[in-house]
Amino acid sequence: MARISQDEINRVKSTVSLLDWVRGQGYEVKKQGKDYAVLCPFHDEKTPLMMISPAKNVYHCFGCGAKGSVIDWVMKTLSVSFPHAMELLREFAGNPKVAAPAHPAPAAYRSSMNIKRSGMTHLDLEPLCPSDADGQSALQSVVSLYHQNLLNTTEGMKYLEKRGLMHPELVKHFKLGLSTKNLVYRLPAKHTIAGKQIRQTLRNIGVFRESGYEHFAGCLVVPVLDERSQVQELYGRRISPKSEKNQRHWYLPGAHRGVFNLPVFNAASELILCESLIDALTFWVHGFRNVTASFGTNGFTDELLAALKDYSIEKLFIAYDNDEGGNKIAAALAEKLQEDLPQLQLYRVQFPEGMDANEYALKVKPAEQSLDRLLRQAQPMNSSTDLQQQSNVVEQGVDTSLLVVPTPHVNLQSDIDKKPVDDCPLTITETEIKCQLGNRSYRIRGLEKNTSLGQLKINLLVQVGDMSKDGRYAGAPGGSAPVLLHVDTVDLYQSRQRNSFIQQASVECAMDEKKLKNDLGKLLLKLERLQEENHQKNPRKQG
Ligand SMILES: [Zn+2]
Structure with missing residues (x-):
């Protein structure tokens, strides 16, 4: 199961009320001083000896000695695994009225556990989607669930913070998400027809691997949406430090589809092109909303090329990493673009040596100004052979009309969606x-x-x-x-x-x-x- 951080465990232990949960299960609780007494679900008793302390958010039975946290309570009363209990509690915390498991009384536990054994392993969690959902609907549901995960857990937010991307509007606008391997709790049991059907759909779209393992497990997930908000591609960035040695970048299986941030193409005449989605998100949070990205070093697709053409983009600022790979690819790309789109004016944004947009923005303050300056100093890429010579040149009297201007009033109006308009004639x-x-x-x-x-x-x-x-x-x-x-x-x-x-x-x-x-x-x-x-x-x- 997904590794759940100690922070997250502590957060759930201290913030999700055991008393509310117990009440939500249908227990009768009686106030006794600072604590509450309830009939112990772990041994037969007629006088309640189980005490719940709201202050400490723990339980303790003076009859059988059972004690523990809200997580222990859920695991033991519902016979669910630790991650499953965490999932139930997170959902409960987000929406206590809806998610409170309605377990009538201790005696009824046993029967509810019988029900569990007969196949209902996923107590009280909202199902992912109808089991006969098509691929696109299932993808959208996955994106929503991942989005909720990101909002409800701390690990994803911490990662965003680390990358300088802690920006509520960004998270919302791009429906960023986090895979915590909790999908399975939202599905009907494996052996049921419905369970098999939806699992097959999830495998078909690439969210599940053949093994049933979540493809993006432990990843920050960035969906690539088209103009109708249909999910075309998912990018996953592994966030666990332990996985750094392993592959960090994941996409849905098969050829890349979609163009990142496509809705801005409509109104933009100039665009910033980043090497990775994280870099594009970086420009975005600093107010440069007309930004797109290729899917990694070799991920400039024909679809992106077609979009540049279809939307008559006039200027492209290539903001690939300033390292050997990035420079090489940028030069090759410029050559290709010159051939395919001779009208397109190309500029190379030059980060300090070895840096990409995200690293750079983390190092400079205020990043808005520094990014703006780099864009102003971007060098025309007349041909790929000039690149090496130009790379050391700064301030070469670039026409100010070439500027990509950060969106004005970005702070003043930060609650409004500031992306360039798509279709607003x-x-x-x-x-x-x-x-x-x-x-x-x-x-x-x-x-x-x-x-x-x-x-x-x-x-x-x-x-x-x-x-x-x-x-x-x-x-x-x-x-x-x-x-x-x-x-x-x-x-x-x-x-x-x-x-x-x-x-x-x-x-x-x-x-x-x-x-x-x-x-x-x-x-x-x-x-x-x-x-x-x-x-x-x-x-x-x-x-
Ligand atoms: Zn007891």
Whole structure:
């Protein structure tokens, strides 16, 4: 089983309430001074001699001598293994109402254990997914579970911290996860038809190996999602220090699929290309959101090449490691790209010798500025042969228009998704601005009234329903759908106003808050740009 760190064990022992758990199992507890008495599940008794101490979060039976922590309690009362108990407790900690195992009374334990023997090994844990799920649904469920693991355990977070990637927005945005080998507890028993079916699916997609071992066990897992959030590839980085000698980088079996951070390709004209996903995440946390990566040294795929072409990327900043391998591959890649995409302007980002983006960002402070400087100093790669000569050249009068600028207001607006917009086309008329995002229609009024760049106060209407072909909303007279809309005046720069708009709109339009939040993030970026343009064009007209 996955090695569970002592920190994690201590955390569960001290934070998951034994008393709540015992109550959740359906025991009657009686307060006695500071402690609680309960009928001992480990010996037959009529007067409760089992005491639970909430202060120490332990139990002790004065009848049979049984004692231990909340973990011991779960293992012994449910006859489950240590990792399984940890899994149950983590789930319970995350959602005590839902996950509390409902075991009625001591006597019923034995019968519940009988049930267990007849095949229900996975008490009370939410199943991974329906056993007849297709590969993509199963992959999505795995990504969700791994994501929860990362949020619920300390080891993954510690690793992120070590790599300078401890950034809640990053974890959420890329659905980062951690495999703790707990998948098996979310599956029907092995010998059942349902159990066999889902295990086969997991083997087919490569999450399970033939042996039934979790392919990414002990890895930080980075999913590669496409524009519709479908999982195309998984990258796993082994995080246990003991495994350093072993292979550290894992992918799903078979050829690589997908392009990392593809949604930004839509709006970006320039991109940073990293050698690894960890490096790309590094740029991202420091505000450079138009970043992608190849899958390791030899992992520049035809799919990535096609994406550069399809999305008409104009400038590519190759931020491969500055070591022998990285330089060689960067040079070869530049040559290939020059041939395949002659319009693409190529630049080499030069880290200090021997370093990659992640190491560099960990060493310099503030990393934003240093990364920015490296991008400014990136050298044109006119041909691969020039690379060696250029590698020592710094400050060669690079045109400032070549800069990859970190996203502005990154701290101010850190709760908003700052990735460059993917598909947020505005229709601008004299009186209003319209925008269709998925099934949401937005109408913006009053942008021109903002007299300074420090505010972005608008009258914002959101309506559910596609704009019909003739430009009317689906809910307009003549349409059959009921009108679900919300309108308010909101300064998009004010997170409180924004959040309140999101909450109310979510209720009135019966919509997911996340979607709305995402939309508002996109609109904010677009309107911000528009406002800046207007301001530059015509500074006096404002106000
Ligand atoms: Zn006892």
